[in-house]
Amino acid sequence: MSKEKYKIGVVATASRLSPEVPTRVASLAERLYPERTPDIVFHPQCLSSRGHFAGDDETRAQAFLDIANDGSYDAVWFARGGYGTCRVAESVVRGLTETSKRKAYVGYSDAGMLLAALYRAGFRAVAHGPVAQDILRDGGDAAVARALAWMVDRAPESLEPTVDGVKKTAAFNMTILSHLLGTPLEPDLGGHVLMLEEVGEAMYRIDRSLFHITSNANIRRVSGIMLGRCSNITPNEPNFGMNEEEIAQYWCRRAGIPWLGRADIGHDADNKIVPFGP
């Protein structure tokens, strides 16, 4: 970087950040980068509260724009997932200026709504990766360290192992991708390796999401699908009869989409970085 300190702005486009996160993240960043500690600024909006969300739609959208359009920031980091990014994505994209295109954007899960919209809008440093709130997971320091390593140094060891900088990639929570297909947020994923993960859904819902995703004409143009981890699967009544990998292979076969095996992503501390694009 041409300046002394890498500067990261954190914004919560969905649910409210847990209040202990900023201190823990700052302390980890100091330990990891004693000589060049990145400046990690949590927008005050992260701790706002309005019903389900970290502040109302206008507050969350404006907080994102405050950081994305401020030239002093090098990266916009999603505070956490939860739910609510779809409500602000269109107004955020409308409000972004040229400055915003020069920085990195990292998050996953619900944040995928905005990662998709940014990638569609031509942003080129958009990545699926850990959020600040991941520091609260068991082993969460490693997840946050990985996100920082990609933002600060684009460290190759932070990447999902099959990402090679040549083939195009994209990664999503499958429920989120399902819910952005056909909306103004949907990017062109033709020719991409598409990695999908899930959390907290019953097996029949995973099956239904994969029906929806693999039946979409845009998605049928991907170069292949990889399945990340599906964790905290809720009970299926009766037993579904197939596991998540069998389900993904079934729908790939039906759709004529190449099945490319497992991806090292998921709602856990091992969640690796997947940049959108080559």
Place this chain on the structure above:
Amino acid sequence: MSKEKYKIGVVATASRLSPEVPTRVASLAERLYPERTPDIVFHPQCLSSRGHFAGDDETRAQAFLDIANDGSYDAVWFARGGYGTCRVAESVVRGLTETSKRKAYVGYSDAGMLLAALYRAGFRAVAHGPVAQDILRDGGDAAVARALAWMVDRAPESLEPTVDGVKKTAAFNMTILSHLLGTPLEPDLGGHVLMLEEVGEAMYRIDRSLFHITSNANIRRVSGIMLGRCSNITPNEPNFGMNEEEIAQYWCRRAGIPWLGRADIGHDADNKIVPFGP
């Protein structure tokens, strides 16, 4: 009808029928129509079981075609919802013959996947309405009586009160509609009054489904949205801050879709008939 008895075939395209349903439905039909009891034939497949489903995909698709393509049947009645119709819808539509176009099709919830595909394929007696399994609900006799009254006599009192036979209508469970948008099952709903109901979802999921539905270009061409009942809403953590009607109005406003108020449909014994089309 030109023949003596109206003949209804029941098929389970999703989950397995409860074994006590056929006897209870037959007994109700005899009480309701002592002089002209409809012949209600439950395809043996209804009681099949394969993992989550009432038999494997091929068995369920073939059972549907057995009845739909048999000229002796006047109506195809969905045994129940659950999950699995999306897996058979495309092969069913491929296998339907001219004979199948002359009969009525009644169901809702998961069956919406196939109602949509049939309507898209030009079928003109497709209706959202009670399934056979509804007889197990409190007051379920009334629900089944209503489905029979529409199938046997097209009884006007079975209809959702705003259905007038002039304006075009369609009705769906919102999760099901969300998951068929962008697939080969999606019908053209331009100019239709679209009625949506939900069951067993948290408020944030209702919000997300309505984001997805109302952000779709095809859906934005409907003449308006009516909200049916949203029952058994699961807890939202934290409190969502809006109820389902406020959510529906919010998304209609954002999408420029006329909000037309409440519809008399839902996962309950009061669920009224909504024909697809005029």
